Amino acid sequence: MLDEAAGEWSIDGEKAFITNSGTDITSIVTVTARTDAAGAGGKPEISTIVVPAGTPGFEVQPPYRKMGWHASDTHGLSFSGCRVPEANLLGERGRGFANFLAILDDGRVAIAALAVGVIQCCLEQSVQYAKDRNAFGKPIGANQAVAFKCADLEVMAATARHLTYHAAWLKDMGRPFKQEAAIAKLYATEAAVTATREATQIFGGYGFMDETLVSRQYRDSKILEIGEGTSEVQRMIIARGQGLPL
Numbered sequence: 386m387l388d389e390a391a392g393e394w395s396i397d398g399e400k401a402f403i404t405n406s407g408t409d410i411t412s413i414v415t416v417t418a419r420t421d422a423a424g425a426g427g428k429p430e431i432s433t434i435v436v437p438a439g440t441p442g443f444e445v446q447p448p449y450r451k452m453g454w455h456a457s458d459t460h461g462l463s464f465s466g467c468r469v470p471e472a473n474l475l476g477e478r479g480r481g482f483a484n485f486l487a488i489l490d491d492g493r494v495a496i497a498a499l500a501v502g503v504i505q506c507c508l509e510q511s512v513q514y515a516k517d518r519n520a521f522g523k524p525i526g527a528n529q530a531v532a533f534k535c536a537d538l539e540v541m542a543a544t545a546r547h548l549t550y551h552a553a554w555l556k557d558m559g560r561p562f563k564q565e566a567a568i569a570k571l572y573a574t575e576a577a578v579t580a581t582r583e584a585t586q587i588f589g590g591y592g593f594m595d596e597t598l599v600s601r602q603y604r605d606s607k608i609l610e611i612g613e614g615t616s617e618v619q620r621m622i623i624a625r626g627q628g629l630p631l
């Protein structure tokens with residue numbers, strides 16, 4: 386809430402799972418907070434406020450131990466009587482939620498692009514391994530069950546890439562792209578999880594070993610279906626775009 390006499394925002398609350406919030410070069414975090422007077426009726430007013438690292442009352446919790454994305458920094462944040470100048474308002478007061486949702490549309494194209502990279506890696510690694518690995522006197526890729534997995538990986542890579550480029554192109558053209566970003570994010574990330582499962586299967590026992598690139602992709606891909614809006618949220622957005630009263 387705004388302390389008008391002091392000309393300061395006073396922030397209280399917590400947020401789990403914030404990326405890059407505790408690195409040596411993290412100088413600020415942006416907080417999307419309720420800024421109407423406590424208990425005000427109607428729709429809550431939500432605004433964005435910049436909080437510099439080290440501000441008294443702002444605490445960065447210890448890093449999470451995650452199943453993947455070990456190179457990415459993730460912390461919970463807590464705010465208790467944390468005060469910053471009124472001028473730290475980012476954008477228009479009351480537009481924080483709308484801005485947050487618009488930024489998520491951009492982010493969904495970026496997450497879809499990450500998924501395309503994961504699928505492409507699984508495709509290249511799997512086709513090579515299917516040619517190189519000999520079992521029972523022939524390359525494993527001579528078995529239809531393995532060859533068909535490789536074919537499916539190529540279809541996933543091509544489809545995810547086209548959907549992602551299309552959404553990115555619409556954004557670059559300044560045209561609406563919410564629906565297309567959700568479609569690209571949903572398809573590409575679910576395909577990435579499938580692709581990593583199939584690729585680790587093609588690698589057999591080596592697929593379970595840390596030394597194999599696809600095993601890392603297997604662990605890292607799951608978050609793509611969760612961050613920047615879960616798959617369920619993407620389906621909700623797509624259905625709403627169809628005019629359904631969801």
Ligand SMILES: Cc1cc2nc3c(=O)[nH]c(=O)nc-3n(C[C@H](O)[C@H](O)[C@H](O)COP(=O)(O)OP(=O)(O)OC[C@H]3O[C@@H](n4cnc5c(N)ncnc54)[C@H](O)[C@@H]3O)c2cc1C
Nearest residue numbers: 401402403404405454459608611612613614615616617618
């Ligand atoms: C590594 C990591 C980094 C992250 N980085 C950031 C960050 O930098 N900034 C940030 O703001 N957030 C970040 N997040 C948070 C992330 O965006 C959320 O975890 C994600 O959106 C899911 O929200 P939730 O965890 O609250 O799940 P919940 O909302 O509790 O959902 C749990 C399950 O229920 C389903 N569900 C919930 N509501 C509905 C509904 N109405 N209809 C159907 N299904 C529903 C969900 O789809 C999901 O499957 C990060 C998370 C992780 C794990």
